[in-house]
Structures are given as C-alpha cells and as structure tokens.
Amino acid sequence: MIRHLIGLLVLLVAGLVYPWIFPSALTVGVTILLFAGWATAWDILGGWAGQVSLGHASFVGIGAYFVAIGATEYALAPWWSILMAIAVAALLSLAWGRLTFKLHGPYFTLSTIAIAEILRLIAINEDWLTGGATGVFIDWMPTPFGIDLFAREAQYYLALVFAVGVMATIIWISRSRFGYQLRAVREDENSAMAAGIDPTRTKLKAFMLSASLTAVGGGIYGMMLSFLEPHILFYLLLSVQIALTGIIGGRGTIWGPLVGAVLLVSAGEIFRTSFAEANLLIYGILILLVILFLPSGIIGEFNRRLTRRLYARRAQG
Amino acid sequence: MPDALKAEGITVRFGGVVAVDNVSLSLQPKGILGLIGPNGAGKTTLFNAVTGFVPMDSGKVRFFDRDVSSEPPYKRAQAGMGRTFQTERPFEELTVLENVLVSAFLKEPRRKDAEKLAMEMLKRVELDDRYDQPAGDLNLARRRRLELAKALAIQPRVLFLDEVMAGLNPPALREMIGLVRRLSQEGLAILMVEHIMEAIIELSDHVIVLASGQKIAEGTPQEVTSNTQVIEAYLGTE
Numbered sequence A: 001m002i003r004h005l006i007g008l009l010v011l012l013v014a015g016l017v018y019p020w021i022f023p024s025a026l027t028v029g030v031t032i033l034l035f036a037g038w039a040t041a042w043d044i045l046g047g048w049a050g051q052v053s054l055g056h057a058s059f060v061g062i063g064a065y066f067v068a069i070g071a072t073e074y075a076l077a078p079w080w081s082i083l084m085a086i087a088v089a090a091l092l093s094l095a096w097g098r099l100t101f102k103l104h105g106p107y108f109t110l111s112t113i114a115i116a117e118i119l120r121l122i123a124i125n126e127d128w129l130t131g132g133a134t135g136v137f138i139d140w141m142p143t144p145f146g147i148d149l150f151a152r153e154a155q156y157y158l159a160l161v162f163a164v165g166v167m168a169t170i171i172w173i174s175r176s177r178f179g180y181q182l183r184a185v186r187e188d189e190n191s192a193m194a195a196g197i198d199p200t201r202t203k204l205k206a207f208m209l210s211a212s213l214t215a216v217g218g219g220i221y222g223m224m225l226s227f228l229e230p231h232i233l234f235y236l237l238l239s240v241q242i243a244l245t246g247i248i249g250g251r252g253t254i255w256g257p258l259v260g261a262v263l264l265v266s267a268g269e270i271f272r273t274s275f276a277e278a279n280l281l282i283y284g285i286l287i288l289l290v291i292l293f294l295p296s297g298i299i300g301e302f303n304r305r306l307t308r309r310l311y312a313r314r315a316q317g
Numbered sequence B: 001m002p003d004a005l006k007a008e009g010i011t012v013r014f015g016g017v018v019a020v021d022n023v024s025l026s027l028q029p030k031g032i033l034g035l036i037g038p039n040g041a042g043k044t045t046l047f048n049a050v051t052g053f054v055p056m057d058s059g060k061v062r063f064f065d066r067d068v069s070s071e072p073p074y075k076r077a078q079a080g081m082g083r084t085f086q087t088e089r090p091f092e093e094l095t096v097l098e099n100v101l102v103s104a105f106l107k108e109p110r111r112k113d114a115e116k117l118a119m120e121m122l123k124r125v126e127l128d129d130r131y132d133q134p135a136g137d138l139n140l141a142r143r144r145r146l147e148l149a150k151a152l153a154i155q156p157r158v159l160f161l162d163e164v165m166a167g168l169n170p171p172a173l174r175e176m177i178g179l180v181r182r183l184s185q186e187g188l189a190i191l192m193v194e195h196i197m198e199a200i201i202e203l204s205d206h207v208i209v210l211a212s213g214q215k216i217a218e219g220t221p222q223e224v225t226s227n228t229q230v231i232e233a234y235l236g237t238e
C-alpha cells in the first residue's frame, strides 16, 4: 500500500516536471496520461472483474461528445457536461451489463463491440444531435481563473489529474473488500458465491465505475481534439487500443496499464516518425511478443514471480 | 429451537437422470449429519441443491426459521451456509491469506478486522505459516484445509463439508477428524459427505445413506452400518 502511494507520488512529480523537460511533446504526454487513465479504468472491469470489453470507445465518445455539444449548443462548462456524461455512462453500462452479464465466455466481449458500433451509427446518423458524419467543432470554452482550456498545457494538467485520480482509485480498491470481491468473481464465480458474493452485482458495479471513469477521460480528450468525428471517437480501433494497453501492461495489476500506456504510445510515436507505414506492423509484433512470452502482461508476470520469490525467501529464512 | 436445516422432498433431474429423488433430511443445531453412499449416488447433488448451487426440480429447504428454497447461493451463504467444494476451487492467483480474506470480508467489511479473522482461520487449519504462498501452489491436503478455512471465515451457522477427508494420509486424516469434532463442540452444525467410514462412524450422530438418488437407510452410524440393504448397495457397486 505504502509502496503504491509512493509510486503514485513519483508519478505525480514526474508528471509535473514533464512539461518543463519536453515542452514540445505535450500532445504525447496528454495521450500517455489519457491512455493510462482509460486502461486503468478499463482494467477495473477487464482485469479485476475479468470481463474483457472491446467497447470502451463508447464511453470515451460519450464524454467527448457531451463536452463538445454542451459547449457549442448550450454554452455549458465542461465540468457540468462531464458530470452528465458520467451519469449517462453509468446508466448505459448498468443497462448493458444487466442484459449481457448472463452471457458467458466471449459473448460479453462480442456484445461490447456491437454496442459501441450502434453508438457510432447513432453519432453518424443523428445530425441534429451530434453534427453527424461531418463532426462537431468546439468553438467555445469557459476560462475558469483565466485558464485557457484550449491550451495544450491546461489539457495536460487535466489529463494528469485524471490519470492520477483513476490510479488512486484502483490502489484504494485493490486493498478493499470490493477489490477482493472483484478478484473472487474473476477467478471462480461458484467459490465467490460460497463466500456470499453476488457475482452479477459485483460485475455491474465494476462496469459502472469503469465506464464513468472512462467518460471523464473522454471529456478531456474532446477538449484536446476540439474537432470530434464519430469515426474516431466510437471506433473499434480505439476500444482495442485501450484494451491492449491494459492487457500488455498486465490485467488486474495497479501499474500495468500505466506501463502499457507509456510503452504503446511512445512505441507508436517512434515508429510513426521513423517507419511511417511499418508502424502498425511493429505495433502488432510488440503485442504478439508480450502475449507469447508474458501471458499475464508485463507487470502481471513480474508480480507473479515476486509473490513466489517473497514467499520462498520468508519460508526459508 | 427449530432445526438448523430441514430439507423436504428434494428432487433434482439432469436431463433424464434423476440424480436426487425425493430426499428429505434434517439437521439439529450442533448436530453432525453424515451423508454416505456409493459413487454417483447423488450426494454432491443433494448437497448442492441444499446450498443453492444446483436448482431443484421440487422440494423445500428451511434454514433455521427461514425458507431459502428460492434464494440464490450467495444469499444462503450470507444467511450462514458455509460450504467446501469436492473438487477444491482455491483462487489460484491469490495468496492463501487472500483466499480466506475474500470470505472474511463477508462479516468484517474493514480490511484490518477481516485480515485478523482470516489469519485466525488459517491458524485453525494450520496453514498460517503459508499465508503468503500462492494458493495454486498448495498440495492436495493443504488445499482441503484451505477450503475449510474459507468456509469457516464466513462465520457460518452450518458447515457443509463435501469429502474433505478424501485422499488424506492417516496422520492428516486424524487431524482433520479432530478439527471437525472441535468445530462441532464449539456449536457449529455440520453436514458431512464422506466416503471414509472411520470418520463417519466417529463423528456423526445421524447418518443418511443414498443410492441411485434415493434415501435407502438412516439412523445412528451403528444402525446404518449393520443394515443389509446398505451393505448390498456398497458391495453391488464395487
């Protein structure tokens, strides 16, 4: 626990000095922080509760569109629209989970793809609501305390607060009763029930929390893009990237999603600039390597070994 | 005082197979009820029906003064039914302590209290020296004891044990018998499915014999073991 809190503090400090060291790489910084936050939020459901979603772009999209439409149509400040997006994401995931958590195996995952796709079609076709396929352009933002929310720097600090906030949440959960209910449901639903745990209810809570937190990051992403297109925001690729970030770093771990985000985003950057077209290929190879050699993810594998080593050392000494 | 457990007319079918056929049983508070019968007799199925893990086709289950017939298994656990699984199911990725912690959190929502309770239960089954070992690395005898610690950590009113003695070597068996007896003396009611007759005869005050899903005999261990029908049922399958 203490170790994790120190880690979080280190992350916060590193996050605060980053803009001074890499002033020209702020966009990369925002992207890493957003993916770290999203993948951590995704992991509450995908890793801790064991329900892999390939539809989390839905919640990114909901967050971003609420901020954009709130600002352009209703002159609504982003904090209010993000609150609304949280409520909508929570309600959507509640309804979605109630319908689909009875499905086992890959069917939940398949359903998540379908629902994100439905939202994408709505965003494309309901012009009156979303600006349709041409998208929405955010032309106004409030200036709280004189802060320009269009400035990359302001967005960077918002993303930092988001990432650190989500990670603090998972650190707290990992120690709590809820965290153990999640692990139990993931490992074996029958054993979980024997311990008095309601698996469906536990998964629903995980889904709602995961979706709401993802929507918060989506709101910040909306400000960063300032021009929203349904092809990007509800796109399967974004859902897959979020999931892979969590999986590569290590599902059900505290630091895995952050490690995954740093790795995947910076690899994406490096290869995009130096290899251009080979970018996706190299991305794919990286993923394959981790899945082949570190099936529990980078941090996941590290934790497994650490647990065994610590036990062996204590048992001998 | 009502019965700790009263099951009436339990029937469970799997497709065409009647795994449990109109069986009734009752368990006194503080009693130990033994459930025996040849392989495939329906013992585990009956046990699962009573604890809610298998749906009944007909029958009623009363737990103290409450009708739990239509309640899901986790509600029955919350009400105080603590069970083990015949094929042990530890949470393999979690440590021994964390396994028990999951159960301990049911009655102790705060981490500190839950951890203390879980550690006490590990001491009871003598696994406390392995609290930080991944549960997937335990051998069979220790997995059995972990199952028991998990069931105990929900602080149950009735304990359901499905063959916790199977496969134990003689000293481990003696230990387990001693432990079950102590738990009973402390006031727990116990329903025990077991093949090991030594354990059944020593521990239970009442025994039910199942064969092909039906109750073919019941009584004290002595009555049951001298019953010719029971002897035939066992010999017939071996």
Ligand SMILES: Nc1ncnc2c1ncn2[C@@H]1O[C@H](COP(=O)(O)OP(=O)(O)OP(=O)(O)O)[C@@H](O)[C@H]1O
Pocket: B014, B017, B019, B037, B038, B039, B040, B041, B042, B043, B044, B045, B046, B086
């Ligand atoms: N889930 C299931 N689906 C179909 N048939 C089942 C199922 N579970 C048990 N059975 C069948 O029901 C019958 C009773 O099985 P059960 O496991 O209850 O026996 P048991 O008395 O516990 O045996 P053992 O001593 O081997 O543990 C068997 O014929 C078994 O094949």
Ligand SMILES: [Mg+2]
Pocket: B043, B044, B045, B086
């Ligand atoms: Mg059985």
